[in-house]
Amino acid sequence: MSVASSEPLQQSLPLGFVRGEPVIDKPEDLYIPPDALELILESFSGPMDLLLYLIRRQKLDIVDLPILPITKQYMTYVDMMKELKLELAADYLVMAAMLAEIKSRMLLPRPAAIEDEELDPRAELVRRLQEYEAIRQGAQHLDALPQIGRDEFVAHAHTDAQEHVQTVLPEVALAELALAFAQALAHAELQHHHQVHREKLSTRARMSRILDLLQSKQRLAFHELFETAEGRQGVVVSFLAILELVKEALIDVVQIDAYSAIHIAVANRTTGAYAEAST
Amino acid sequence: MQKHQLKQVIEALLFVAEQPLTESQLAEQVESQQITKKQIRDVLDELQRDYQERGVQLRKVASGYRFQTRAELGDIISNLWQEKPTKYSQALLETLALIAYRQPITRGDIEEIRGVSVSSQIMKTLQERGWIKVVGQREVPGRPQLYATTPEFLDYFSLQDLAELPDIPEPPSQVKDAGQSTQITAATATETE
């Protein structure tokens, strides 16, 4: 995760602990390498974090914030950061200015009449500190919650079920097909060339069947194309289909001698004279 | 580590590992705990028994142990990945309609009527679906293939023969031939516009 690398690590790196409180003050009598101090100062996630740390360290009451000592200490840290030429976020200076302003307003004598809590110059800062403290707590809660990939892992089993997935083929309704045909003709504005009738369709279907039969056999005896079971109408349809196939030069009708059996065969390409213009 | 916990660990590891795990790999994961291979094998045996009748089972495959779903559940489980049925494009429907109503017909004929080229994909789809087939070639230069519909096409639309295809509303300019339409009883509700 890129955050870890792009954001400075904010975990405190105290010099040590005294009664459970991290010591990150620069003790007067102890030399701290500038590098270490830098790490400490960089570990604050912002001015509110620093301010809250100073208050907590001295067990001060946020609500009755002693603004003078806090401001003084805050400035000491900011000066240290400047001294170490840390890339001091402007936010720290904004806070410094705010503290200075509150301090000066606290020093001004106020008429007793309008002295109430609402007008305490510290009120806004106190509110923000309380809310920030609550949020810090929320952040700790989040960090402590079990996290997927850190504490808990999603369980998976192998399956070959994907092999059972069937390709679902689109459905088509008959009416859709008829509509599509009408649309195709309408688009082409060729309606008058494509008269479709029931009779004609039977003929065209028979044409397909005859061609299909000729796929497997080179030649078919004429009588093979007629089925008596179909009755007179079937004979007519077959005959019309043969005529149409001949007309479209798709088949040849062959008779070797007079009175010999008539055969039909796939049209010889040399004799094919199909006219595209027939439509 | 107690046996109870070892079993939990091995079970959890098998459920989160991307690949099957061998006994050695499992032993490695818990190595700091001084577990023998024998203990691991015992736990695996026990887990196999525990899951005998469950929806997932512990199976040994070539590269190790893994949990996998019961074979007989494949059909039902595959619903998870089942795609929603799609719809055919207008181009495909028109192509199919032209083949149905005007067969036998070449691709060139279809293109001429539709005024656009017919994609090979459409012809392939229709052939794979078993609805159309080549029934011959037209004996003109290039010998274009002639397409027709198949019995499967009729079956799909519950037709006995092509004559049962719905009649198409006739163009306004056409003079209706009363004698030819006497047999038509099916609804001819489709409209061109």
Added chain:
Amino acid sequence: MQKHQLKQVIEALLFVAEQPLTESQLAEQVESQQITKKQIRDVLDELQRDYQERGVQLRKVASGYRFQTRAELGDIISNLWQEKPTKYSQALLETLALIAYRQPITRGDIEEIRGVSVSSQIMKTLQERGWIKVVGQREVPGRPQLYATTPEFLDYFSLQDLAELPDIPEPPSQVKDAGQSTQITAATATETE
């Protein structure tokens, strides 16, 4: 479908689904079998009991049910991967906490409380992880975007809803925002003000 088989199917589905599955989603998977939601819920309850003491457990999180490993096994299991799990920065956690506990909230609100400008990188990371999203705009000049957390955020922390987040003090209201509600519920996530 017999109850025994229904249980196997649901168990298997939960182990192979990419995402947690809700009762409705499970019902949909077995819909052809005419199973009631009540039956599904009973099976889920039973499965939760069955796995109580196992290495993996059936947990209900914001977007459904899923099997996941016991929290206390985290250390051993994370050994499976070379990479250490991401450690989130204090700044990111504070930003996420603000959005989770005080949603819907603007970037300006976050900056005011944290006292620092919010890095775009953090907002981007949170959005890429799918943990936060824009749910509206506050109707003030500039119409700043309001952020809220998502079900994925809850899933990540194995929570069912925001009410399960550990409590923190309510925001002090003496200076402003006196009317702001402090109730955190899942419903706030969809509020757009």
